[in-house]
Amino acid sequence: MNTVYADKINSLKLSGEYKEKLINLVKTINEILKEDDFRCFVLYGSVLGDNFKEGVSSLDLLIIPAEANIALLEKLHVPMQTAASELKLVPLIMTFEEILLSADVFPIKFLEIKNGYMVLTGEDLLADLSIPDENIRLHCEQELRNFSLKLRADFINMFPDEFNMYNALIKYIPELLSTIKLFVEYKSGKKLSKISEVLGYLKDQFGVSYDSINDMINLRKNNSVLTCEEIKEIYSKLNILITELTRKADAQ
Numbered sequence: 001m002n003t004v005y006a007d008k009i010n011s012l013k014l015s016g017e018y019k020e021k022l023i024n025l026v027k028t029i030n031e032i033l034k035e036d037d038f039r040c041f042v043l044y045g046s047v048l049g050d051n052f053k054e055g056v057s058s059l060d061l062l063i064i065p066a067e068a069n070i071a072l073l074e075k076l077h078v079p080m081q082t083a084a085s086e087l088k089l090v091p092l093i094m095t096f097e098e099i100l101l102s103a104d105v106f107p108i109k110f111l112e113i114k115n116g117y118m119v120l121t122g123e124d125l126l127a128d129l130s131i132p133d134e135n136i137r138l139h140c141e142q143e144l145r146n147f148s149l150k151l152r153a154d155f156i157n158m159f160p161d162e163f164n165m166y167n168a169l170i171k172y173i174p175e176l177l178s179t180i181k182l183f184v185e186y187k188s189g190k191k192l193s194k195i196s197e198v199l200g201y202l203k204d205q206f207g208v209s210y211d212s213i214n215d216m217i218n219l220r221k222n223n224s225v226l227t228c229e230e231i232k233e234i235y236s237k238l239n240i241l242i243t244e245l246t247r248k249a250d251a252q
Helices: 003-010 016-032 070-087 096-102 107-114 133-158 162-188 195-206 211-222 228-250
Strands: 040-044 059-064 089-093 117-121
Touching: 003 016, 003 117, 016 040, 016 070, 016 117, 040 107, 059 070, 070 089, 107 133, 133 162, 133 228, 162 195, 162 211, 162 228, 195 228, 211 228
Parallel strands: 059 089
Antiparallel strands: 040 059, 040 117
16 A cells, blocks of 8 residues: 555544545555556645545545546446535546646635645656636636626515515625625735624725625524515615626726
């Protein structure tokens, strides 16, 4: 057994059973790719942190072969399907050339990987991967504009249906907070773990009111009953907030 990847996996905060299955998976993949001297396997995402929940959280594994052809995928399908069932494996299979050419298309995905990963086998091919700030800015702007368009379309389609308008606001929260967090981290150059830090930065650095977000969070916490006019007011404030953030994301 390759004790390097086994030792690395054993250092993670996982159960013994989960570690054993993961080690066996990597061993199997490594055997399939044994003739590929360029191969590199990389763990990333929540499995490296404290909030990983076995059987619930996805296991993110990046596999970098010399070639990602159908013959290789056919060999990988059995262990991958088994691991998808047992470990909730979500594999990402890309050649190094594809990674270099995709960094501008998927900047946030590779930024996520770069922010925390563990090389199990092979050379660290991600160490020098560059993700231009402009690509991140464009992604932030795109996400904010998409959310703005969806918000307006939903309002037109649902108004004055209080029930559906209310439920839509509740469903917006995870996506909205994720988008705003990404934007604020890009602007500040800092990793912010608490949503209070994100919202505080909005107010202190941009002078942007986040009352609409507080209103939405309180809706979910308190299961409040609001009138159509009260819900409409939240939509109005949210529309203004997203418009302001989009303008700031568009600023060069």
